[in-house]
Amino acid sequence: MYPFTYSRATDVADAVRDKAGHDGSAYVGGGTNLIDLMKMNVEQPAHLVNVAKLPLSKIEDLPNGGLRLGATATNSDTAWNEQVKARYPVLNQAILAGASPQLRNAATNGGNLMQRTRCYYFYDIATPCNKREPGSGCSAIGGFNRVCGILGTSEACIATHPSDMCVALAALAPTVRVSGPHGERSIAFEDFHRLPGDQPELDNTLTEGELITSLDLPEKGFAKHFAYLKLRDRHSYAFALVSVAVGLEMDGDTITEARLALGGVAHKPWRDQSAEQLLKGQPATAETFGRVAAHVVANAVGRGSNDFKIELARRAIVRALKQAAEGQQVAGDVYLGGQ
Amino acid sequence: MSQLLTSAPASGGLPAPVPTSPVRLTINGQTQTLQLAPWTSLLDALREYAHLTGTKKGCDHGQCGACTVLVNGRRINSCLTLAVMHEDDDITTIEGLGTPDNLSPLQQAFVDHDAFQCGYCTPGQICSAQGLLNEGRAHSEAEIKELMSGNLCRCGAYVGILDAVKEVVDSEGRQEK
Known part of the structure; x- marks a missing residue:
């Protein structure tokens, strides 16, 4: 690896101050993605601020009936938390569908949101990539794009967000609490990640120096009717080609409320609220599901090697x-x- | 205040000296202070500085699990973490699990079940399996397979590995009853 300096923050204010004091610096939590990207010279921060040991690892009840997931709680501790299992099982299953036990033990909740695409060309610094080097071009369009996106892509970038956890979060719609040089704010999960447009170098809407401190889940967890379905090239320890998170509320056979989000298909966890509206009030039948699935992929665009994802997503x-x-x-x- | 590990910038156009700092690591119960650069991975610190070469470098990118060690009893990939991030942590490597004269139950089970061929992935497999036992979440074969999926074996000794881990999971389960 190339040289950089390092410090360990003692609290959130210290972390924010330390990062602001170092040009080209980055926060590091579990490091499972960032350190890999640094080894590949895709990321080259001049200074790392270690936030893994900040006192943000608690998972605790919120007064409004929701649950706060601390930003530095590990993915393992979150998935296996008894409250998460009982109240947000779609999150429990999505986290456990991702990565490996070793990676989940190191990776933090904040870091999961911050992980970057696994598009081959983003990782390969010998090739053009608009996300890595704005303006250089997109090698995936017209290249090997089997793992790339089919929804919300742009002519600048067809990369996907790789997370499983974030697909369940998109369905659960928490708020993301952040702290930065200009104070604290909350971001709706839906607004946290962004589509590539003509600025694919921006994965999310954080401003310079902001640090995620928690994910605040609302009370509604869809614990009775949920699914996390992940389809991939091997049975375990692989990124999703397509994944689907569903949360339903049912009255008999009628769907009274629905959440539907997809992974592996877009630059952000792809929640489709128009599809959710289509499900509302409908009977839970194969006909309903088929109609809604067709609606979700109606505007999907394949780029050759990833054409199969459109039909795979529909069926999933x-x-x-x-x-x-x-x-x-x-x-x-x-x-x-x-x- | 943050602890800052850095070095003075080079002067006179000479290459910058490698800026190392003392890093206190507790490995297999012994605390030692190693002189490390911030970018030294925990894996390289163990192998090249603490001279514990049982932990293996496979892919060096968190894809194979050969570098698995236990940090505070939990299994992680030592290649995807920096040594400086582990001051105050308790690190256990394959050398800390047992000795040739006194194998750990998992080490003995790997021998008994012929759970390796070339042996390169084995320290990572055993450390990972020890982490799996510590977690206590895997009971059935399907659960063990899923929770051992972060460790690849290019020789394909998976059948023996599964048998070995299952035997120790079952025997620990019996002891708890």
Whole structure:
């Protein structure tokens, strides 16, 4: 690796101050993505501020009935938290579907939101990539784009956000609390990640120096009718080609409220609120699910090697909705495919 | 105040000296202070500075699990973390689990079940399996397979690895009853 300096922050204010005092610096939590990117020379921060040991690792009840997930709580501790398992099982399953036990033990909740795309060209500094080097071009368009996005892409970038956890979060709609040089603010999860447009170098809407301090989940957790379905090239320890998070509220066979988000298909966790509206008030039937799934992928664009994702997404949505309606999936200590 | 590890900038156009600082690590119960640069991974610190070469460098990118060690009893990939991030942590490597004369239950089970061929992934497999035991979340074969999926074996000794881990999971389960 190339040279950089390092410091360990003692509290949030210290971290924010330290980062502001060092040009080209970065926060590091678990480091499971950032350190890899530094080894590949994709990221070259001049200074690292270690925030992993800040006192932000608690998972605690909120007065409004929600649950606060501390930014430095590990993915493992979050997935296996008894409150998360009981009240937000879709999050439990999504986290356990991602990465490996070793990575989940190191990776933090804040870091999960901040991880960068696994597009091959973003990682390969010998090739043009607008996300890595704005204006250089997109090698994935017209290149090997099997893992790339089909929804909300632009002519500048077709990269996907790689997280599983964030797909469940998109369905649960928490707020992201951040602290920065200009104070604290909350960002709706929906507004945290962004589409590439003509600025694919920006993954999210954080401003310079802002640090995630917690994810605040609302009370509603869709604990009875949920699904996290992840489809990938091997049975475990691989990024999603397509994943689907579903949360439903049911009155008999009628869907009274729905949440639907996709992973592996877009620059951000892809929540489709128009599809959620289409599900509302409808019977939980194959006909309903098929109609909604067709609606979600109606504007999908394939780029050659990833054309298959459109049909894969359509079918995955149908299957996940069916699983959720039937209450097939349960929270647990392991993700076994959601079958 | 932050602890700052840095060095004075080079003068006169000479290459900057490698800026190292003392880093206190507790490895297999012994605390030692190593002189490390901030960018030294925990894996390189263990192998090249603490001279504990049981931990293996496979992919060096968190994809194979050969570098798995236990930090405060939890398994992580030592290649994707910096040594300086682990002052005050308790690090256990394969050398800390057992000795040739006194193998840990997992080490003995790997021998008994022929759970390796070339052996390169084995320290990571065993440290990972020890982490799995510490977690106590895997009971069935399907659960063990899923929770061992972060460790690859290019020789394909998975059948033996699964048998070995299952035997120790079962025997620990019996002891708890």
